Amino acid sequence: MRSTICPQPNFLDLAAAPSSAPAKKAIGMPLHPTLFLGAQDVVELIRNKGLVTTLRDVARTIHEDFLRWDDFDKAARIANHSPLGVIELMPIADAHTYTFKYVNGHPANTARGLPTVMAFGVLADVATGMPLLVSELTLITAIRTAATSVVAAQALARPESRSMALIGNGAQAEFQALAFHCLMGIDEIRLYDTDPFATEKLVAHLRQSPDAANLRLKVCTSAAQAVQGADIVTTVTADKRNAVILTADMLEPGMHLNAVGGDCPGKTELAPEVMQAAWVFVEYEPQSRIEGELQHMPADFAVTELWQVLHGDVVGRNNEEDITLFDSVGFALEDFSALRYIYALARANKRGHALQLVPDLADPKDLYASLAPAPDL
Amino acid sequence: MRSTICPQPNFLDLAAAPSSAPAKKAIGMPLHPTLFLGAQDVVELIRNKGLVTTLRDVARTIHEDFLRWDDFDKAARIANHSPLGVIELMPIADAHTYTFKYVNGHPANTARGLPTVMAFGVLADVATGMPLLVSELTLITAIRTAATSVVAAQALARPESRSMALIGNGAQAEFQALAFHCLMGIDEIRLYDTDPFATEKLVAHLRQSPDAANLRLKVCTSAAQAVQGADIVTTVTADKRNAVILTADMLEPGMHLNAVGGDCPGKTELAPEVMQAAWVFVEYEPQSRIEGELQHMPADFAVTELWQVLHGDVVGRNNEEDITLFDSVGFALEDFSALRYIYALARANKRGHALQLVPDLADPKDLYASLAPAPDL
Numbered sequence: 001m002r003s004t005i006c007p008q009p010n011f012l013d014l015a016a017a018p019s020s021a022p023a024k025k026a027i028g029m030p031l032h033p034t035l036f037l038g039a040q041d042v043v044e045l046i047r048n049k050g051l052v053t054t055l056r057d058v059a060r061t062i063h064e065d066f067l068r069w070d071d072f073d074k075a076a077r078i079a080n081h082s083p084l085g086v087i088e089l090m091p092i093a094d095a096h097t098y099t100f101k102y103v104n105g106h107p108a109n110t111a112r113g114l115p116t117v118m119a120f121g122v123l124a125d126v127a128t129g130m131p132l133l134v135s136e137l138t139l140i141t142a143i144r145t146a147a148t149s150v151v152a153a154q155a156l157a158r159p160e161s162r163s164m165a166l167i168g169n170g171a172q173a174e175f176q177a178l179a180f181h182c183l184m185g186i187d188e189i190r191l192y193d194t195d196p197f198a199t200e201k202l203v204a205h206l207r208q209s210p211d212a213a214n215l216r217l218k219v220c221t222s223a224a225q226a227v228q229g230a231d232i233v234t235t236v237t238a239d240k241r242n243a244v245i246l247t248a249d250m251l252e253p254g255m256h257l258n259a260v261g262g263d264c265p266g267k268t269e270l271a272p273e274v275m276q277a278a279w280v281f282v283e284y285e286p287q288s289r290i291e292g293e294l295q296h297m298p299a300d301f302a303v304t305e306l307w308q309v310l311h312g313d314v315v316g317r318n319n320e321e322d323i324t325l326f327d328s329v330g331f332a333l334e335d336f337s338a339l340r341y342i343y344a345l346a347r348a349n350k351r352g353h354a355l356q357l358v359p360d361l362a363d364p365k366d367l368y369a370s371l372a373p374a375p376d377l
Numbered sequence: 378m379r380s381t382i383c384p385q386p387n388f389l390d391l392a393a394a395p396s397s398a399p400a401k402k403a404i405g406m407p408l409h410p411t412l413f414l415g416a417q418d419v420v421e422l423i424r425n426k427g428l429v430t431t432l433r434d435v436a437r438t439i440h441e442d443f444l445r446w447d448d449f450d451k452a453a454r455i456a457n458h459s460p461l462g463v464i465e466l467m468p469i470a471d472a473h474t475y476t477f478k479y480v481n482g483h484p485a486n487t488a489r490g491l492p493t494v495m496a497f498g499v500l501a502d503v504a505t506g507m508p509l510l511v512s513e514l515t516l517i518t519a520i521r522t523a524a525t526s527v528v529a530a531q532a533l534a535r536p537e538s539r540s541m542a543l544i545g546n547g548a549q550a551e552f553q554a555l556a557f558h559c560l561m562g563i564d565e566i567r568l569y570d571t572d573p574f575a576t577e578k579l580v581a582h583l584r585q586s587p588d589a590a591n592l593r594l595k596v597c598t599s600a601a602q603a604v605q606g607a608d609i610v611t612t613v614t615a616d617k618r619n620a621v622i623l624t625a626d627m628l629e630p631g632m633h634l635n636a637v638g639g640d641c642p643g644k645t646e647l648a649p650e651v652m653q654a655a656w657v658f659v660e661y662e663p664q665s666r667i668e669g670e671l672q673h674m675p676a677d678f679a680v681t682e683l684w685q686v687l688h689g690d691v692v693g694r695n696n697e698e699d700i701t702l703f704d705s706v707g708f709a710l711e712d713f714s715a716l717r718y719i720y721a722l723a724r725a726n727k728r729g730h731a732l733q734l735v736p737d738l739a740d741p742k743d744l745y746a747s748l749a750p751a752p753d754l
Contacts, residue, residue: 030415030416031490032491036732038407038732038733038734039733039736039747040736043736043747046748047748051748051750078452080468080469080470080475081450082503082504084503084504084505085505086506087468087470087475087503087506089466091455091464093457098457098464100466100479102508104501104505104507105506106505106506109505109741110742112505114507114741115735115736115738115742115744116741116742118506118507118508118734118735120508120734122479124479124481126457126459126464127461127483128483128486128489128491129481129495130481130495131479131495131497134511136733136735136736138734138736139736139744142745143748170742171744171745172744174749175745198742201740201743205745205746205749209749209750210750355413355415356416357415357495357497357513358416358495358515359416359420359492359513359516364492364493365487365575365578366548366578367492367515367516367519367548367551367552368551368582369582370416370420370516371420371424371428372585372586373424373586
């Protein structure tokens with residue numbers, strides 16, 4: 001295999017030049033390069049920035065973009081289902097930038113050494129269709145999901161919320177814990193998972209994290225015990241089945257429920273009575289009706305889109321007694337925000353590799369010349 | 378910018394190992410690499426294989442896959458339109474393989490040094506969601522489009538067809554000309570384009586091509602002149618508008634019309650009377666109703682999906698007098714075929730680069746560990 005050689009000096013062309021402006025061609029550098037960020041690039045960018053700082057920046061970026069809701073050409077994601085899992089595409093665009101995410105969900109993957117969820121994304125120029133960035137999003141999706149949970153909780157939970165139940169202690173749990181502790185002042189987290197090793201791993205990680213030095217952790221023996229007395233309840237279990245993690249009898253006045261794990265047809269976490277007892281907020285209603293906890297409710301079950309609360313059009317919580325529920329499935333706009341954030345971060349840090357996704361054509365109207373038998377043949 | 382170093386010996390792991398089987402990790406090699414084929418890789422693969430051989434192989438692959446029509450999970454492509462163009466995603470999957478293509482259409486691009494149409498695609502493992510291949514498809518799309526035209530014409534045109542009118546002599550024209558000459562025995566092509574320089578470029582390319590040594594070319598001064606007496610009429614103009622290249626008075630008994638240029642809302646080439654005068658065949662009806670020449674016809678206008686003819690369920694042409702029309706818009710299955718072909722070709726030729734789209738995780742259930750502050754920090 002040959003390596004793509006991209007001399008450092010050329011990176012500036014790549015990072016700075018508008019994609020559609022024919023850049024000065026350098027040896028080994030495509031005329032219209034696409035920036036590639038692999039998993040290791042993203043790991044180093046985020047470690048240098050700091051995980052908590054990244055969570056905070058991504059949450060702010062998501063909040064900004066949700067305030068521009070009407071600027072976006074939106075659609076429910078397109079899913080291809082198979083017996084073992086699902087593969088989805090999540091496109092979205094405003095007047096200047098188009099992004100999409102490719103993401104799968106295959107619960108059996110971990111037994112094969114692969115993550116359950118793998119993702120990558122593309123950011124492109126709406127004016128030309130030129131793909132500007134291809135980036136891993138497996139790691140970034142974990143960050144944007146936790147950031148979105150906090151953006152919603154800041155608008156819906158009681159401001160004095162301090163304790164959170166975290167049910168499901170898998171791959172997403174550390175991100176939820178750190179985001180709620182560092183961005184929202186949660187100082188006690190009550191942990192439960194059917195797999196004690198998952199909880200053990202989560203506790204070990206949080207104990208080692210300097211960002212969680214002041215975070216109290218309570219390991220619980222049941223979901224009910226974890227929920228009892230919690231201001232916020234986060235459910236983020238992984239099984240692709242209709243499970244019932246929360247029942248109505250576990251609810252307490254004033255709770256905010258952050259339901260993250262129910263995110264595709266046949267994968268839910270809440271009893272219908274929990275939905276009926278709460279004010280339900282969603283990201284993008286047409287998608288949530290298909291994928292969210294909402295899939296079990298009648299088509300006319302009332303919900304509010306989160307952006308309306310952030311935008312000040314609708315009140316999130318009316319009083320201290322309301323039970324609020326964020327039925328989170330993950331929406332393309334959150335990946336749009338994450339992609340524009342990581343793209344800017346990579347360019348500022350001159351990080352990444354050049355891909356030749358677009359051929360170098362002497363005449364852009366002439367594709368044949370580059371494939372015709374070479375003159376010397 | 379750093380380069381992705383992938384020592385030759387590791388390529389075999391990449392090319393041969395099933396994606397989900399943790400391969401032996403080598404320095405600089407991701408644990409779960411995704412094969413990347415840039416434009417130059419594809420140029421060299423196709424030049425080594427030969428353009429006509431590639432056209433023939435891709436046509437055979439498309440034919441094979443159309444015969445398996447019911448094996449595929451199909452959907453109309455998802456488009457994001459803007460004043461300057463469109464960006465589309467085209468996903469499809471069978472029980473084993475998932476593919477999608479990203480493709481744009483921006484007629485003003487050529488003035489900015491970019492192709493009007495740029496594309497790339499991904500091939501993934503349905504069992505795990507692992508992305509196995511990321512490949513340029515700008516060049517490959519030109520090949521699969523011409524190959525698809527021939528697959529349809531072989532089923533719909535009169536077997537003794539020898540002359541073809543080629544209206545629109547832009548980037549797709551050489552591929553159509555060579556495919557119909559070498560794969561279908563067309564020995565005379567009558568050329569017309571509103572831009573004489575486009576026709577001049579096409580003639581020069583075909584005169585230089587050893588594959589077209591026996592092909593007679595007639596440059597015409599109007600579409601009507603080009604069409605007169607032609608057995609097959611191919612329209613492949615580029616303007617994104619509702620143009621009328623063919624009118625009913627230009628039709629002759631027994632003609633096969635290969636309408637390639639009308640492929641998105643507001644972009645058509647034929648007068649409605651031409652549709653009414655012909656037996657109309659399409660790739661995937663739900664998509665063609667939105668994007669094809671069909672967009673001007675009533676919702677109940679009768680059409681036949683091409684696969685039914687290839688499969689022998691429906692007769693294509695009843696007699697020598699029928700006028701047949703392939704209303705081609707480009708369907709995801711053609712890109713599925715092209716992607717599985719180029720993937721096999723690249724692996725057989727040990728061609729490509731490794732991308733780390735999937736992070737190397739010691740524990741696939743633990744994303745946090747790779748982003749946590751490094752121990753030495």
